[in-house]
Amino acid sequence: MNFELLFDPLFARPFAIGLVFAALLPLLGCYLRLREEWLAALALAQMAAAGALLSLLTSLPLMAGGLAGAFAAVALKYAYEGGQRHRQGAAYALLLLIGWGISVLLVSNLPLADRVGHALFDGQLYFTEVPHLVAAVACAAMVAGGLWRLSPRLLTAHFFPDFFRSRGGSAKRIGLLFDVLVAATLALATMSIGVMSAFALIFVPPWLAFRQAQSWRGAQMRAVTLGVMAYTLAFVLALMLDQPFGPLLVLVLAAAGLSVAFWQRLHDSPRA
Amino acid sequence: MSGDLSLLAVDRLCAGWSRSGGPVVGPVSFAVQGGEILGLAGPNGAGKSTLLAAISGAAQVFSGGVTLAPGARLALQMQQTPELSGIPLSGSELLRLTGAPATGLPPYLQRRLFERLDRLSGGQRQCLHLWACLDAPGEVVLLDEPTNNLDPAGVEFLATALRQRAAQGAAIVLVSHDGEFLAAVCHRIERLG
Numbered sequence: 001m002n003f004e005l006l007f008d009p010l011f012a013r014p015f016a017i018g019l020v021f022a023a024l025l026p027l028l029g030c031y032l033r034l035r036e037e038w039l040a041a042l043a044l045a046q047m048a049a050a051g052a053l054l055s056l057l058t059s060l061p062l063m064a065g066g067l068a069g070a071f072a073a074v075a076l077k078y079a080y081e082g083g084q085r086h087r088q089g090a091a092y093a094l095l096l097l098i099g100w101g102i103s104v105l106l107v108s109n110l111p112l113a114d115r116v117g118h119a120l121f122d123g124q125l126y127f128t129e130v131p132h133l134v135a136a137v138a139c140a141a142m143v144a145g146g147l148w149r150l151s152p153r154l155l156t157a158h159f160f161p162d163f164f165r166s167r168g169g170s171a172k173r174i175g176l177l178f179d180v181l182v183a184a185t186l187a188l189a190t191m192s193i194g195v196m197s198a199f200a201l202i203f204v205p206p207w208l209a210f211r212q213a214q215s216w217r218g219a220q221m222r223a224v225t226l227g228v229m230a231y232t233l234a235f236v237l238a239l240m241l242d243q244p245f246g247p248l249l250v251l252v253l254a255a256a257g258l259s260v261a262f263w264q265r266l267h268d269s270p271r272a
Numbered sequence: 273m274s275g276d277l278s279l280l281a282v283d284r285l286c287a288g289w290s291r292s293g294g295p296v297v298g299p300v301s302f303a304v305q306g307g308e309i310l311g312l313a314g315p316n317g318a319g320k321s322t323l324l325a326a327i328s329g330a331a332q333v334f335s336g337g338v339t340l341a342p343g344a345r346l347a348l349q350m351q352q353t354p355e356l357s358g359i360p361l362s363g364s365e366l367l368r369l370t371g372a373p374a375t376g377l378p379p380y381l382q383r384r385l386f387e388r389l390d391r392l393s394g395g396q397r398q399c400l401h402l403w404a405c406l407d408a409p410g411e412v413v414l415l416d417e418p419t420n421n422l423d424p425a426g427v428e429f430l431a432t433a434l435r436q437r438a439a440q441g442a443a444i445v446l447v448s449h450d451g452e453f454l455a456a457v458c459h460r461i462e463r464l465g
Contacts, residue, residue, distance in 0.1 A: 034359060152369065155361075155365075155369055156369045156370070158354060159354055159361070159366060159369060160349075160369060160370060160401075160404065160405065161354070162325075162328060162330065162348040162349060162350045163347055163348055163349065163370060163404075163405055163408070165328055165329060165330055165348075166328040166329070166346040166347065166348040166414070167345065167346065167347075209360070210358060210359065210360050211358075212360075213360040213388075214360065214362060214386065214387065214388055215360060215361065215362040215364075215365055215386070215388070216360055216361050216362070216365050217365070218360065219360040
């Protein structure tokens with residue numbers, strides 16, 4: 001084990017970049033879980049990875065390709081289902097399959113895509129650079145501003161759909177804006193921490209927080225805290241044990257999820 | 273039609289859910305003034321809920337029209353409330369979404385405002401949903417089958433809340449199959465179908 005690496009300035013930037021997404025993804029995950037759209041996270045991350053790999057065929061930067069892939073996923077979903085809620089499961093499952101298929105084909109046929117593909121799917125946090133940090137900070141500002149405006153509308157449209165409509169609100173427009181916000185965040189997160197790490201951070205912390213919290217605000221705070229704690233633990237473990245970061249984060253979150261679910265099964269009546 | 277004093281006027285309205293399905297209600301005309309509670313009664317399938325949906329813009333209007341007084345805000349609560357199981361939302365957070373104050377709620381609900389809604393009974397959740405809509409800032413309130421899931425104490429609370437809201441100047445339209453309840457709280461009752 002190498003404890004000195006923990007304090008090496010070389011790792012400060014990757015840690016900061018991952019930390020931003022460890023806070024943002026669980027926050028967005030709460031709304032995805034409320035809307036029963038958590039599968040969207042995996043589909044968008046997969047499409048972002050496919051977009052980044054496709055950009056190798058052009059002169060586009062990887063990050064732009066990832067964003068284009070995620071936005072294309074949102075556009076395809078709306079074209080397929082007209083933006084109707086509660087019917088999105090099939091669209092996201094199809095997008096997930098499309099993203100995976102494109103990625104594997106490119107990785108199999110392009111030598112450069114093989115290396116980039118591994119980085120995207122395993123997570124390339126240690127190799128992130130200044131543009132990734134700039135993108136993460138910009139993303140944080142976008143999510144903060146976006147949720148400040150969208151959150152009350154998303155919640156009102158969900159819990160009082162008729163009231164929301166009768167006051168002139170459009171659930172479809174609000175849903176589209178939220179989808180774009182999630183797509184951009186997931187695309188940028190996928191470029192830094194990888195597909196499965198991004199999905200794990202958006203799925204597991206809200207899942208655990210929803211079981212325990214007494215309020216929406218409490219669930220958001222719990223989800224963010226869990227995400228940041230799991231991320232920090234995985235980052236430290238990865239450095240100390242000289243292991244890839246992505247699988248460790250996924251396993252830490254999965255272990256936390258299983259432990260809490262098992263504990264609640266023993267001590268409480270289970271909830272959804 | 274009551275003319276200028278009406279907060280909501282419905283004029284020969286024919287409405288339904290799709291162009292191909294045709295109208296399921298109408299033509300219907302009525303007007304509601306501030307301080308008035310209007311009941312809409314009728315058998316199942318008469319189009320009572322469709323009428324409320326058409327007023328709020330959710331259903332298709334085939335002919336006729338709906339006029340809301342300038343600046344009047346609508347608050348609508350339909351029969352179906354969203355699934356709350358597994359969602360960590362407290363009662364106080366629910367009320368904040370519509371801007372309804374907690375003052376005026378019965379003590380047994382006031383005490384549980386900071387609990388998750390999925391820990392409350394179906395009747396208590398219905399009461400909170402109704403209150404959130406009924407006491408939200410606004411001038412016209414439309415409620416569809418508000419007595420569903422309520423026990424006698426809940427129905428009594430609702431009747432009192434409706435009278436108080438009307439006394440504050442709101443125009444209220446109630447759809448209900450409960451003729452006794454409509455007769456007890458409404459100033460007028462229109463029959464459909």
